Amino acid sequence: xSERGVHRVPLSVEAVFLTDGRLRPRFVxxxxxxxxxxxxxxxxxxxxxxxxxxxxxxxxxxICGTEKKIYYENETGVWFSVKxxx
Amino acid sequence: MTDxxxxxxxxxxxxxxxxxxxxxxxxxRPVAVCGSVEDRHGIVLAKSxxxxxxxxxxxxxVREARALCPDLIVAEPHYDRYxxxxxxxxxxYARYSDLIEPFGMxxxxxxxxxxxxxxxxxxxxxxxxRREVRKETGLTVSVGVSFNKVFxxxxxxxxxxxxxxxxxxxxxxxxxxxxxxxxxxxxxxxTVSRLERFGIRTVxxxxxxxxxxxxxxxxxxxxxxxxFARGEDLSRVMRDGESMPVKSVGHGITCNAxxxxxxxxxxxxxxxxxxxxxxxxxxxxxxxxxxVCVKDxxxxxxxxxxxxxxxxxxxxxxxxxxxxxxxxxYEMVRGxxxxxxxxxxxxxxxxxxxxxxxxxxxxxxxxxxxESAVDNMTLRFGAAALRPADVLTNFKTQNRHSYLSVLPHGxxx
Ligand SMILES: [Mg+2]
Numbered sequence: 230x231s232e233r234g235v236h237r238v239p240l241s242v243e244a245v246f247l248t249d250g251r252l253r254p255r256f257v258x259x260x261x262x263x264x265x266x267x268x269x270x271x272x273x274x275x276x277x278x279x280x281x282x283x284x285x286x287x288x289x290x291x292i293c294g295t296e297k298k299i300y301y302e303n304e305t306g307v308w309f310s311v312k313x314x315x
Numbered sequence: 316m317t318d319x320x321x322x323x324x325x326x327x328x329x330x331x332x333x334x335x336x337x338x339x340x341x342x343x344r345p346v347a348v349c350g351s352v353e354d355r356h357g358i359v360l361a362k363s364x365x366x367x368x369x370x371x372x373x374x375x376x377v378r379e380a381r382a383l384c385p386d387l388i389v390a391e392p393h394y395d396r397y398x399x400x401x402x403x404x405x406x407x408y409a410r411y412s413d414l415i416e417p418f419g420m421x422x423x424x425x426x427x428x429x430x431x432x433x434x435x436x437x438x439x440x441x442x443x444x445r446r447e448v449r450k451e452t453g454l455t456v457s458v459g460v461s462f463n464k465v466f467x468x469x470x471x472x473x474x475x476x477x478x479x480x481x482x483x484x485x486x487x488x489x490x491x492x493x494x495x496x497x498x499x500x501x502x503x504x505x506t507v508s509r510l511e512r513f514g515i516r517t518v519x520x521x522x523x524x525x526x527x528x529x530x531x532x533x534x535x536x537x538x539x540x541x542x543f544a545r546g547e548d549l550s551r552v553m554r555d556g557e558s559m560p561v562k563s564v565g566h567g568i569t570c571n572a573x574x575x576x577x578x579x580x581x582x583x584x585x586x587x588x589x590x591x592x593x594x595x596x597x598x599x600x601x602x603x604x605x606x607v608c609v610k611d612x613x614x615x616x617x618x619x620x621x622x623x624x625x626x627x628x629x630x631x632x633x634x635x636x637x638x639x640x641x642x643x644x645y646e647m648v649r650g651x652x653x654x655x656x657x658x659x660x661x662x663x664x665x666x667x668x669x670x671x672x673x674x675x676x677x678x679x680x681x682x683x684x685x686e687s688a689v690d691n692m693t694l695r696f697g698a699a700a701l702r703p704a705d706v707l708t709n710f711k712t713q714n715r716h717s718y719l720s721v722l723p724h725g726x727x728x
Contacts, residue, residue, distance in 0.1 A: 235339075274450075274451040275450055275451060276336070276450070276451060276452055276453040278453075279339045279342070280339060281336065281337045281338060281339055282336075283336075283337075283396075283399060283400070283403070283452075284400075284403045284451045284452045304399055
């Protein structure tokens with residue numbers, strides 16, 4: 230229903246709370262498989278355009294050598310990614 | 316002394332924008348957030364730019380708004396969500412200063428005088444805030460930058476949405492002085508129309524007025540306003556969490572049918588005074604004056620104020636004074652749509668008070684004890700437990716709004 234069919238896809242994520250309180254995702258579980266997050270390239274608060282969400286944290290990461298963005302919405306405790314198309 | 320650097324940041328069309336963030340498919344469409352949507356008398360609380368362009372105004376009844384704008388999306392308010400956004404946006408401000416003073420849910424003053432070394436010029440900080448709010452939340456702010464709070468607020472109103480506006484000493488005569496007096500904070504409709512009768516329409520005309528003449532015409536409040544017009548507002552930005560004195564306690568109602576007789580209005584005033592008196596008690600305050608605001612069915616507003624004979628929180632005394640004020644000053648030409656009673660100039664209960672030398676104190680004492688008993692019952696059993704028989708009759712009220720209004724420290728004595 231949103232613009233150009235952008236929508237959020239909830240994710241199951243294994244993450245670690247560091248001793249200083251920062252949250253770091255380690256694995257994304259998708260379709261029964263467990264994908265390692267190889268690197269975290271950047272962390273920032275950013276609302277992806279056209280997505281209903283409350284100031285989520287955007288993690289730019291690499292999974293299987295490709296760059297992906299995953300989001301953590303603190304208010305709901307939900308991880309999600311953004312999918313384009315219907 | 317070097318000038319202060321004050322920002323005023325205002326979330327644009329806050330409720331409507333927050334609803335659009337949570338419903339991205341509404342982006343670019345006319346949206347209005349309305350109270351009591353199921354009820355056809357619900358009123359517009361906030362509207363998107365597109366709704367505004369279609370003529371939808373805040374305070375309009377949903378039915379009227381729909382007539383003007385048939386494809387209007389009417390959304391219910393989600394106050395918890397607005398609180399969350401408000402808190403997150405204040406956290407963005409807190410990156411640049413710990414001197415943050417909220418003014419309602421969607422506005423804040425931020426004193427960045429001491430932040431320049433670390434974060435750049437005040438305008439650069441304002442730009443950062445504007446960009447970060449949009450990037451992180453999807454909401455937009457208008458930021459005013461100036462050397463005092465009143466002009467910073469005025470500046471944030473000049474350009475919307477998603478903009479930064481500067482009022483410096485150098486450009487204040489060109490930017491501020493041609494504006495109508497009503498653009499100044501605290502210039503209420505009554506003061507504005509009063510000044511207009513003396514030929515003062517613009518901020519510049521107010522700034523140039525003769526002090527003594529103005530004081531003679533309108534008293535001390537107009538002097539304060541004149542100092543604001545001259546850019547001489549020295550009130551400081553209160554540190555977040557610093558306690559601010561309560562300046563008034565008010566309660567208002569929008570009626571679900573217009574009131575046509577003074578007696579109908581009297582009963583509404585009595586109802587409203589119940590709440591005002593109760594909350595004065597909770598706050599340990601007595602009111603030295605009252606104000607009554609009346610909105611007619613064309614949404615034209617009139618506000619009246621008067622002093623009380625002695626400080627009180629007696630609900631009956633407040634109601635009687637409010638009704639007397641209404642009868643004395645208001646001409647009921649059209650039906651009345653909304654009424655607000657506000658207890659003003661509150662004093663601490665224990666502070667000394669001037670007593671009215673002609674009052675009947677034995678009677679007043681009995682009345683005090685009676686009301687105290689009612690208050691205790693209300694505290695234990697809720698507001699509906701015990702009420703004057705007068706307010707039990709089914710009258711035309713709904714959609715109450717109460718508030719504790721807290722004015723920025725140091726602005727009004
Ligand atoms: Mg606003």
